[in-house]
Amino acid sequence: MTHTQAPWDIVFIHADIATMARGRYNIIKDGAIGVAQKKIQWIGTSDKLQASPGPIADEIIDCTGKWILPGFVDCHTHLIWAGSRSNEFEMRLSGASYEDIAKQGGGIAATVAAVREASEDRLFNIASRRINHFISRGTTCVEIKSGYGLDLENELKMLAVADRLAQRFPLHVSPTFLGAHALPPEYKGRADDYVDLIINTMLPGIKNQGIACAVDVFCESIAFSIEQTKRLFTAATDLGLPVKLHAEQLSDSGSAALAAQFNALSCDHLEYLSLDGAKAMAHAGVTAVLLPGAYYMLKETQKPPVEDLIRLRVPMALATDLNPGTSPVHDMATVMNMGCVLFGLTCEQALAGATINGAKALGLDKQKGSLETGKDADFVLWDIDAPADLSYQMGICCVNKVVIAGKITYNSHGLT
Structure with missing residues (x-):
């Protein structure tokens, strides 16, 4: 499957992703997430985007192997x-x-x-x-x-x-x-x-x-x-x-x-x-x-x-x-x-x-809590080697970027 729709607002590429759909890691290696209108419009592997004939998004964020997890x-x-x-x-x-x-x-x-x-x-x-x-x-x-x-x-x-x-x-x-x-x-x-x-x-x-x-x-x-x-x-x-x-x-x-x-x-x-x-x-x-x-x-x-x-x-x-x-x-x-x-x-x-x-x-699981198409684009880029690092490491903040409603609202330099 390749990207064929109009450009998204923003796309995150070359990330390892744990979607947490159904409460499991459900890891996508070298993954990508396309976001528009505050929602996740597409999620899959980055190579599926490379064959797209036109621009895929107004902004492209190369995550360089960082992890994306739900907020x-x-x-x-x-x-x-x-x-x-x-x-x-x-x-x-x-x-x-x-x-x-x-x-x-x-x-x-x-x-x-x-x-x-x-x-x-x-x-x-x-x-x-x-x-x-x-x-x-x-x-x-x-x-x-x-x-x-x-x-x-x-x-x-x-x-x-x-x-x-x-x-x-x-x-x-x-x-x-x-x-x-x-x-x-x-x-x-x-x-x-x-x-x-x-x-x-x-x-x-x-x-x-x-x-x-x-x-x-x-x-x-x-x-x-x-x-x-x-x-x-x-x-x-x-x-x-x-x-x-x-x-x-x-x-x-x-x-x-x-x-x-x-x-x-x-x-x-x-x-x-x-x-x-x-x-x-x-x-x-x-x-x-x-x-x-x-x-x-x-x-x-x-x-x-x-x-x-x-x-x-x-x-x-x-x-x-x-x-x-x-x-x-x-x-x-x-x-x-x-x-x-x-x-x-x-x-x-x-x-x-x-x-x-x-x-x-909170009764919000249809909108939040996992990375799936149609859900709110709320997720975090982490400088970690594996999702387990969040439970394993203590006293260090590994947040690289925070995305809420499809907008980067925080990066490691502070609120945007």
């Missing part, structure tokens, strides 16, 4: 926050638990106070630095949760910042409403009343603003119960909003099975996921999002049941869980290494988790 899809972040919680890191090093810190007014409550005090502009400026770093490390799609406002005004403020980030930066932003992240201080001892506030005031306000793609809940003994989560999921579903869940992180509550009943996009964390919960996720097509950064930072010992998830063919995504308290991780390649070393994933499974399965966790 990272970071499907779980809490990227917008103010303040620092490094003091809590020191507390944990001295033996304090997650619950101990929360009971002393730390944890999520500390960040809520900082976010409520910060202006929208300040939050935007802080988050912009994080977004710039994400792009420079190969992330082309990111989910951003609210959840540090815990009232309608400040939750909307966070989601407005997420929207501004989407307008300002080239990567795709998928905003999630996480009003049920923790109990705000003014509702101490009145969890059901706060759930009523979310259902009756916050969710309709979020829906009317149209600035959230999904609704998340933290279902755990230190957060919200199964019964409260079911009420929240029912209200969100009635409004036509997809749901996802922080599930089974600190205990087996059965929340993953509940999420499956609501056809959740994903269940995230899952260290204490039961076999029954995994089976329910498999039956409902729910993606498992593994967050090894939090596992590492909290010195957990209970691993997610990776073998069960593989056997049941539950897609496994990886994400940074970037947040100020339990996963201050800013790099998807580091997460891939953790997924391999801590959870026993293969390098191929880790890359699938950071690309196509991350897209599945």
